[in-house]
Amino acid sequence: MAVETVEGALSPVAAIAIVGALGVGSQWLAWALRMPAIVLMLAAGVIAGPVLGVFDPARDIGPLYSSLVAIAVAIILFEGGLTLNFHTLRDAAEGVKRLVFIGAPLGWLLSTLALRYGAGTSWESAAVFGGIMIVTGPTVIAPLLRSARLSRRPAALLQWEAILNDPVGAIAAVLAFEVVLVMRTAERVGEAVWSLAFGIAFSVAVGAAAGYGLCWAFRRAKVPEYMKVPVLFVVLLAVFALSNAVLHESGLVAVTLMGVVIANANLASYEELRRFKEHATILLVSGVFILLAASLDFGALAQLDWRAAVFVLVVLSVARPVTVFVALAFTKLPMKEKILVATTGPRGVVLVAVAGLFGERLVSLGIDDGAIIGPLAFILVAASVVVHGFTLKPVARLLGLTASETPGVILVGGSYWTTGLAEALRKADVPVLVTDPNRGHLRRAREAGIDTFFGDILSEAAEMRIELAGYKTVVAATDNDAYNTLVATDLGPSFGRENVYQVTREKAAYARHALPSTLGGRKFADEATYNELNRLMWEDWTFRLTGLSEEYGIEEWRAERPEAKLLAWIDTEGEIFFISEDDDVTPAPGVKLLSMLPPGEADRSEAA
Structure with missing residues (x-):
């Protein structure tokens, strides 16, 4: 209260x-x-x-109001520099x-x-x-x-x-104000120019020195891991205050440059x-x-x-x-x-x-x-x-300058199963990209005309060459469980942990191989493993899109397809949602279900 x-x-x-x-x-x-x-x-x-x-x-x-705003702006600009x-x-x-x-x-x-x-x-x-x-x-x-x-x-x-x-912009305002000050007061032009030049040079030097100094200290383990963020904050505030003490608003230059130095170290x-x-x-x-x-x-x-x-x-x-x-x-x-x-x-x-x-x-x-x-x-x-x-x-x-009209899916790992899933997603007009550091694993996807990236999804090359803003969901499905966990853990903060999935690890059920909830992605496909999913493909299971309507809902679909493996659902706007162990489909007319069906069920007619 x-x-x-x-x-x-x-x-x-x-x-x-x-x-x-x-x-x-x-x-x-x-x-x-x-x-x-x-x-x-x-x-x-x-x-x-x-x-x-x-x-x-x-x-x-x-x-304290104006000071709080000034400090907040400095931190915002520093983060921007980062x-x-x-x-x-x-x-x-x-x-x-x-x-x-x-x-x-x-x-x-x-x-x-x-x-x-x-x-x-x-x-x-x-x-x-x-x-x-x-x-x-x-x-x-x-x-x-x-x-x-x-x-x-x-x-x-x-x-x-x-x-x-x-x-x-802040420095331009300072420059213009110094000119006005010279015109309105008895201050000499030379003094004003010197004050401005010295202030800018000082802020650049202090910002660069602080950035390089922190990088040296962090790289040489001069600062313990748990103290790095507090030390960073203290140095940031000191640099901002010191620069502003020499020339008003020059602290913005110093903290921005400090952030850029650290970002490129x-x-x-x-x-x-x-x-x-x-x-x-x-x-x-x-x-x-x-x-x-x-x-x-x-x-x-x-x-x-x-x-x-x-x-x-x-x-x-x-x-x-x-x-x-x-x-x-x-x-x-x-x-x-x-x-x-x-x-x-x-x-x-x-x-x-x-x-x-x-x-x-x-x-x-x-x-x-x-x-x-x-x-x-x-x-x-x-x-x-x-x-x-x-x-x-x-x-x-x-x-035509958006990454994509519909949020897409990145499938990490080229395999028989990911290629089939990618083809099904493409039929549903969901953008899809298959990535793998092994070129041979991408052969099926390339032959099917699916977009691929040859390289590590965690590399700088991927960040530079892939329009990551066009994708919302990541599915880690390589044959290496440890790598899948690494990918899901690393990309979780960027994509949102609720949008990062991985195939179930082979030994996940054993206590000695269990991982904490902070590692890895969400499970899906009834917790199937990589080997299980690809085995289903060799047994001629197929991907199927099924549209729901007023007369044909999720209950009717489940009754007709008791053995189906439900993977995801696509809403009326074309956005896809994979189904984890704690998720339910939001049934509505126009929603499409993406599933894997065994050979017998796949032959039955699907609702429009």
Whole structure:
């Protein structure tokens, strides 16, 4: 129960609990409804804050509010840097360089013009806020990419641009503010230039040194395994604070570079570090969006007029497309990929947080319209999040840039049984890929025209060459039980443990060979082993798809096929669900059952 003070303010503990419940609850609801999570988080924050007045961050959390947001943004950017492995760039490298080195300055110029002539701000406010608007928001891009299931290259372009341009935008704002400061005060130009150059160089040096130092310490076992994440957090906060002490907002550069260094160091413990940071980032993104939305002041928004709408329209429909098309001109990128990137530029929490800070500083220098920078930033974030949240997936699908329309299945291990299953899935219009490190095991699948990957599914080559975003389910079905367990355990966090299956191990029933529940994947096919499934194929069992209807349901199917081995069911939207020992089919007209039938039953007629 929330504990309230006499003035009606929530206690800090109750306030933080509300932030967590609203943020995580919004993401959970968005997942269930298949909606953009950012939209629901913004709505939840606005309703709890200015609409109902239940929660006010400045009142309930107090002076720590701005510091909490700043630290959260730093951790989010660091986690973003951890995802930027240079191997993921490959064919997107040229596009990323152009979006950063050409797109960022051009975007700054166009955003400044949009603010000056669209929103009607002064040149000083326009230049400072225009620099911040370079930022496209990794806090927004990551959830959108997760739900849109884009192809690899456009996803890499958007992800790298968002993360790299975040610190670039903050530094651009600092540069513009230093120019305004020189014009408005007696500060010398030389001193301002030196301060800026030294601050940027210091942040780069500190970020790189911290990254390489941690990699050296982790690789040489100078830090025990259980202390690696705590040490990482402490160093991250120290780097952020130290850089900001030298130059405001330069800490964003330092922590991003630190993350990139660690991401490309090939650390043995990298996956554990990254996954923990991903979990922390989900909590922080949720919390920051709720905090910023709940802090919205309707009175400040009342300062805006119709020109604010013109400004948002110009930014989304002119400034962003022109920036991308000019930056990516004369590259080998297909036009459809340029169109997708040009029509996708959502802004996030970094924009709002940094804009509010510089707005206050401009006002202190006597630039009155600096007060509207914060409200302008919020409506730009809200508008871009709503527009791109609902349009990215349809536009990507229209351009043919989604990994696949229907979530597919990866079958690990080429065999008689996996080839038969792959053919059945293909008949059901479910995308399927068979992988195996032994080329000979893939011969049947290749001859049947099934997509194959020759190599280890856990290798970097697989990550680079397979559109993993197009697949939802993994079935480990090689003749090596230990390898199946390794694959299922390793891919479980990425695909979701509920979507990773493996054939039952040969000795699983013996106590001395039993494994803990944390290892391996889910059982299916009535807990059949690799040898049992392939033996059924040699005995002429066949795969069969059976459609259910109002008259012919799951009970009728089971009565007619008592010996059938039910493997999976496919819903009316074409999504497949394998059946584990604790699963039930959700019967409905239009649902299809995928099963294996013995020779006698296979000859019977199936329902339509």
